[in-house]
Amino acid sequence: MVVKEYVTYNQVHKLCQEAAPRILEDFQPQLMIAIGGGGYVPARILRSFLKQPGSPNIPIQAIGLSLYEQLPSTHPSSSSTPGEVEQPGTKVTRTQWLDLTSLGEMENLVGKRILIVDEVDDTRTTLEYAVKELEKDVEIARKKLGYEGEPTKFSIFVLHNKNKEKKGRLPEDMLDENRYLAARTVEDVWICYPWEAADIDEHDEMARKQPTAGNI
Numbered sequence: 001m002v003v004k005e006y007v008t009y010n011q012v013h014k015l016c017q018e019a020a021p022r023i024l025e026d027f028q029p030q031l032m033i034a035i036g037g038g039g040y041v042p043a044r045i046l047r048s049f050l051k052q053p054g055s056p057n058i059p060i061q062a063i064g065l066s067l068y069e070q071l072p073s074t075h076p077s078s079s080s081t082p083g084e085v086e087q088p089g090t091k092v093t094r095t096q097w098l099d100l101t102s103l104g105e106m107e108n109l110v111g112k113r114i115l116i117v118d119e120v121d122d123t124r125t126t127l128e129y130a131v132k133e134l135e136k137d138v139e140i141a142r143k144k145l146g147y148e149g150e151p152t153k154f155s156i157f158v159l160h161n162k163n164k165e166k167k168g169r170l171p172e173d174m175l176d177e178n179r180y181l182a183a184r185t186v187e188d189v190w191i192c193y194p195w196e197a198a199d200i201d202e203h204d205e206m207a208r209k210q211p212t213a214g215n216i
């Protein structure tokens, strides 16, 4: 049986708050790239905690990557119901990407410290894809611009990292330089995030009742 852990909005907020000082100190991000949909809410919360007096907000760019797509059902009894555990997909689909044709937009990435934000690092397939593809595109932009200054540095923030064998790999230098931060490392449980809830009161109630009380 799959163990479900319910996480509340309050908890997501606190995980971002708790991680912010370390992100500021270690990564000093100039830009965030949120991996949608799960990375959007954490990125927005984090932005407020990363805001420094006298400096503007850190911009958030969005990319959409999807791994756990539910195939359209052919059988009525197997149709998707809210809260149903989805089956992991095997391939990453881009649903949204940076505008590579806009040199201005790409110029904003070249030579910057960029924080990639997602809610969960499960098999790591999505993060591997995101880092590889972003590095590739930034390198193309760097060449186009003839930029030879500071290298672009990607770091990662996730709310939860699942302690399991990973299918995806992150660059060695990223791990060596500790440019990866998970607010929590958890067992291989199914995490129910509040934005997926059909009934948020019921969701919060489930979180309250579980032994971890939404504190994973």
Ligand SMILES: O=P(O)(O)OC[C@H]1O[C@H](OP(=O)(O)OP(=O)(O)O)[C@H](O)[C@@H]1O
Binding pocket: 035, 036, 037, 038, 039, 065, 066, 067, 068, 069, 118, 119, 120, 121, 122, 123, 124, 125, 126, 127
């Ligand atoms: O580590 P992995 O095994 O790659 O899984 C993690 C990814 O899976 C989920 O995305 P999903 O495809 O469900 O899309 P969503 O964020 O829009 O729900 C989640 O938001 C991560 O991006």
